[in-house]
Amino acid sequence: MPTSNDLPDVLDRREGPHGEVVLRRHGDRLEIIANGCFLMDTSDGRSERRLVDAALDALEGRDRPDVLIGGLGVGFSLAHAAADPRWGGIAVVEREHAIVEWHLDGPLSVFSAEALADPRAKIVEADLVTYVNETSDTFDALCLDIDNGPGWTVTEGNGNLYSQAGLASCARVLRPGGVLAVWSAQPSPEFEETLRNAGFQRVRTEEIPVARGVPDVVHLGIRPG
Template sequence: MLPRILIDTAIVPEGGELRLFRRGAEFSIMLGANELMNSRLSGSEEALAVRACERLRDAPRPRLLIGGLGMGFTLRAALAALGTEAEVTVAELVPAVVAWARGPMAAIFAGCLEDRRVRVVEEDVAGQIAGAASAWDAILLDVDNGPDGLSRAGNGRLYGPAGLAAARRALRPAGVLAIWSAAPDRAFARRLDEAGFAVEEMVVRARAGGRGARHVIWLATKTA
């Protein structure tokens, strides 16, 4: 069996330490005993982008905000689904994750960070949302294991009533807030509805081809 090699570590503000491992051609990012990401498991992250972009077919120059770079699965799927006039901003809180994307995991990212449609900002996605008014056609959040804020306590403010109200203000009419979660959360689905969104909850598989663990995506469309 190939050994698992620790490549690098990075501190998460308010949330402990990330560790990047490699085993052969496979990469994983761990937080404590929890595996946040694995390069073999991309299906649900890709579905987050594909399902959200399906809602944007009538937008001539769609503007997307992606919270969390991760291993780039959501970003690459969005770029594949969008036209040449799209603009995609990726907000990544941990600078080391961006460095890993350009360094040891460059083959996984396949040059997508150099796509002219892409802008990467090293900051909390909440900063891109706060104060924005009708700025985005879609906001895609994959910054944690879901609304419970596993990796960083500060992520909870994205999913509370104030955070959802800010996201709604930041979206254009009929804009989409798409959120990835490792597990269902009925209370959160109700909060989305109460915040002025029409909510669709989808169960998707961790692996492409309908295999692996079941994850949840909420597609919340801004109502009039």
């Protein structure tokens, strides 16, 4: 039977326009739970970092590219991008005000404070689907990590983002030759096909080994020049 030391300690719980979001401590790691669905924790971060590196690699030496990161999470992607001087502007879109606060002056600031002090970095507090449809800004790379993958979304409305129409909206914010990189907890040949149908080229999936179970993956596609 689990002891009290085995149970997570809830640090904050908020109800927002998109449902419940919870920050909890479980042993030596912090966890974010959205609508009862485990989103991510601070135990590793290799796949979040690889998401950013895979996008940069796919840009093949483009000078000082700008990146848009969809989802702040525990801050691994932001921190990794800010640690690389090859990136130009670094924008992170996050719709949950609670998560933004946890980074600005809460427990997650230990992972992101240095990155957020970088003049290249900024947080845009908005829904990503709305943002990619309405913004006039464009980027060289778009890194998506707002769900557990195209087939395992945190909220029902996010499913549209991975449809052909949603991916066309993602392409809208990419400059010619820009890269879309999508993190997923499992491979999806169906999503690869949807990327191709949305007009992306050089579509591929890169596996990222994890400690247990099926590898995480990054789906990659290039907007035509």
